[in-house]
Amino acid sequence: MSTEDFLPGTKLLYNEHGFVLSQHTELKKHGDIVLAPQPTDHPDDLLHWSFKRKCWHALLLLLITALTGATTNDSGSAQFQENDELEISYASFNAGAGVLFIGIGYWTLLISPAVWLYGRRISYLFAMGNKTSDAIWNQLFVGASESCSEANVQLSLMDIFFQHQRGAVLGSYMLAISAGTYLGPLVASYIAANMGWRWIGWFRAILSGLLAIVVFFGLEETAFDRNAHLLVDGINTTDSTEETSHGHEFSDATKEKMTSELKNARDVVPNPVATAGKTYCQRIALITLAPNVRGTGFKQYFSRLFHALRWGAQDAWRTFYLTTEADNWVEAPWNYSTAALGAMNVPCLIGAVLGCAYGGWFSDPFEMRLWLLIPATFLFPLGMLLFGVASAEGWSWPVPYVALGFIGFGWGNAGDVRMAYLEDCYPKMVLEGMVGVAVINCTIGMIFTFGASPWLATSRTLNTWIAIGTCREWTAERYNRFLVLRDGL
Numbered sequence: 001m002s003t004e005d006f007l008p009g010t011k012l013l014y015n016e017h018g019f020v021l022s023q024h025t026e027l028k029k030h031g032d033i034v035l036a037p038q039p040t041d042h043p044d045d046l047l048h049w050s051f052k053r054k055c056w057h058a059l060l061l062l063l064i065t066a067l068t069g070a071t072t073n074d075s076g077s078a079q080f081q082e083n084d085e086l087e088i089s090y091a092s093f094n095a096g097a098g099v100l101f102i103g104i105g106y107w108t109l110l111i112s113p114a115v116w117l118y119g120r121r122i123s124y125l126f127a128m129g130n131k132t133s134d135a136i137w138n139q140l141f142v143g144a145s146e147s148c149s150e151a152n153v154q155l156s157l158m159d160i161f162f163q164h165q166r167g168a169v170l171g172s173y174m175l176a177i178s179a180g181t182y183l184g185p186l187v188a189s190y191i192a193a194n195m196g197w198r199w200i201g202w203f204r205a206i207l208s209g210l211l212a213i214v215v216f217f218g219l220e221e222t223a224f225d226r227n228a229h230l231l232v233d234g235i236n237t238t239d240s241t242e243e244t245s246h247g248h249e250f251s252d253a254t255k256e257k258m259t260s261e262l263k264n265a266r267d268v269v270p271n272p273v274a275t276a277g278k279t280y281c282q283r284i285a286l287i288t289l290a291p292n293v294r295g296t297g298f299k300q301y302f303s304r305l306f307h308a309l310r311w312g313a314q315d316a317w318r319t320f321y322l323t324t325e326a327d328n329w330v331e332a333p334w335n336y337s338t339a340a341l342g343a344m345n346v347p348c349l350i351g352a353v354l355g356c357a358y359g360g361w362f363s364d365p366f367e368m369r370l371w372l373l374i375p376a377t378f379l380f381p382l383g384m385l386l387f388g389v390a391s392a393e394g395w396s397w398p399v400p401y402v403a404l405g406f407i408g409f410g411w412g413n414a415g416d417v418r419m420a421y422l423e424d425c426y427p428k429m430v431l432e433g434m435v436g437v438a439v440i441n442c443t444i445g446m447i448f449t450f451g452a453s454p455w456l457a458t459s460r461t462l463n464t465w466i467a468i469g470t471c472r473e474w475t476a477e478r479y480n481r482f483l484v485l486r487d488g489l
Contacts, residue, residue, distance in 0.1 A: 036163040037427075042229040043277035046160050046222055054160050058169070060219045061156055062176040064124055065149040067211055069180025071204050072100060072146045074188035075139070076326060078197035080338050085197075090326070091453070096139040098449040103143020105442025108150040112435045117297040119221050119288030120156050123148040125212060143442075145208075149177070150442075151434030158423060158430050159222035164364060167420050171360015174415045178352030178408065182345035189342025220283040225291050320468060321384070321407065323452040324391050324461060333394045344404060351383075351405035355412025360420070369421050373414060380410025388465020 028035045039047040046054075079093050111123050127148040154173060161169045188200045282288075294300060325344060329336045336344075355376070363369045383406025390400035422433045456464050 030162075030164075033164050037226060040226060040229040044224060045226070045229065046224055047162065049160065057160060057219060057222070058157060058172065060215055061124075061153045062172060063211060064127065064215065065153050065173060065176040066180040066183075067207060068127055068146040068149045069177050070184025070187070071180075071208070072104070072142055072184075073181050074184040074200055074204075075142075076322065077185050077188035077192050077338060077342055078200050079326065080330070081192055081197040092136055094323070094449060094453055096136040098446045099136055100139035100143040101442040101446035101449060103140040104146045104150060105143075105439045105446070107144040107147040108438040108442075109435055111147060112151060112431055113301040115152050115155065115431060117290050117293050117300055119223050119285070119290075120152055120159075121215075121219060121221050121284070121288070122286055123152045124215055124219065125286065147438070150438035151431050154419060154423070154434050155431045156222045158427075159224060163424070163427070166423060167359075167363035167369070167416065168361045170419050170423075171356045171363075171416050173419075174360060174412050175353060175356040177415070178349060178356065178412055182349035182352065182408070186342040186345045186349075189338045193337065193339045217284065221285065221288045223288055223290070228291060320448065320452050320456075320464070321387055321404070323449075323456065324388070324465075327453070327456065328391050328461065334396065344401075347401045347405040348408035348411075351408025351410075352412035353408075355409040355414075356416055358409075359413035359416030363417060363420055369417050369424070373417050376410040376413040376417075379406040380414065383407040383410065384468055385465060388461060388468070392460070392462035392465070 028038055035047075037047070039045050049057075075096070076093070079090065082088050082093075083090065111126075115123055127145040154170070157169050157173060158166070191197075191199050191203060289297075292300075325341055328334075329341060329344070334340075358375070359372050363372055366372065383403040386403035387400050387407065389395070390403060418437075419434070422437075423430050459467070
């Protein structure tokens, strides 16, 4: 296998002459599973954490994800009362939703270099604040608080868990997003109906403050310079061995020399276990400088920012069904109240839970992840079309609710698979990949948010939703290219 044919994310165990490159590297395993990444012997290596400790940190990360997801989606539950009391127009609310996407996408981009240079914790603690009272511009700060969940949470989860656990971990992450996305408006609608719309903001502030305290004292820094604690010259790491050895011909003498070096590696390299671990105060420091930071890291920040700009693509159609609910379902024949509109998130949540379970936890033993996109390829556009037709024709139970369940399933299923696949292929560029996804996804979401109401008003509900459904056909070629790439691994 030549260097050009060696795909990122794959593990090379043999060279083109059949020489086992890693037979003397003492690969660490769990049963028959070769652990990736290979854990070091350093006491600060997060991969050695107990299962209980990993679950605690994962729980905190998922709580951040769910809470920020809820706060970015619950503002719609207050719109009717705000319009009635403050005479804020629905056009202004739509503008605020567009600004929200700007805050999410571009703060994700701006904070990403700092995560590499100054540690993960700072982005989470920043996300617990940022609230203003203006109906439009407060959404910019709410979106900024959501940004940590778009890329940094995935990165921290990958810091803690092994590759063979990735599908289940990302399934939990997508479940947290879904819980925040759908339960947030549901709970907020009942708060608005029973306590008044202002209490939505008060509950946000209270929960954010409490979680900020727990995160500050309970969430440890997950950045760990793995390469600095592995044996030198790629001798005890499969990644380094693969990158430095494949594509070269070895003579018998060279093979013997390599074997001898590998066997004697632990005799010539200091045992990293002797290194003292971090204290508790060091583990919860607000800033943890990367070992390669030069000075303040100012120039490196902009260098990494440029690289992050070059990644990712995703589309965002969810804006249309939210706009359709707000515009259509409060009128005849439904005449839904704020609480009833909030309850429409329940079938979405049920579908998302099933999609997360199927695309997340099931994909680890199945391994060939892209096959699991097939149900979402059919169910998501079907759900969009059915909901659009039901909204245009005045249908009630069960069609529109089943359609929302299909949309939720596609949301959870596709989200799990795309993230797991991206992180399988480019395991060392998780943050950059997620940043690109967030930036382009939120940019398209912003455009659709500003354009949703005029499009629906001009083309009417049914024609707009038919057009949206047919737009899904554009992804067919991209999907086939994914399959070709998968079969070539």
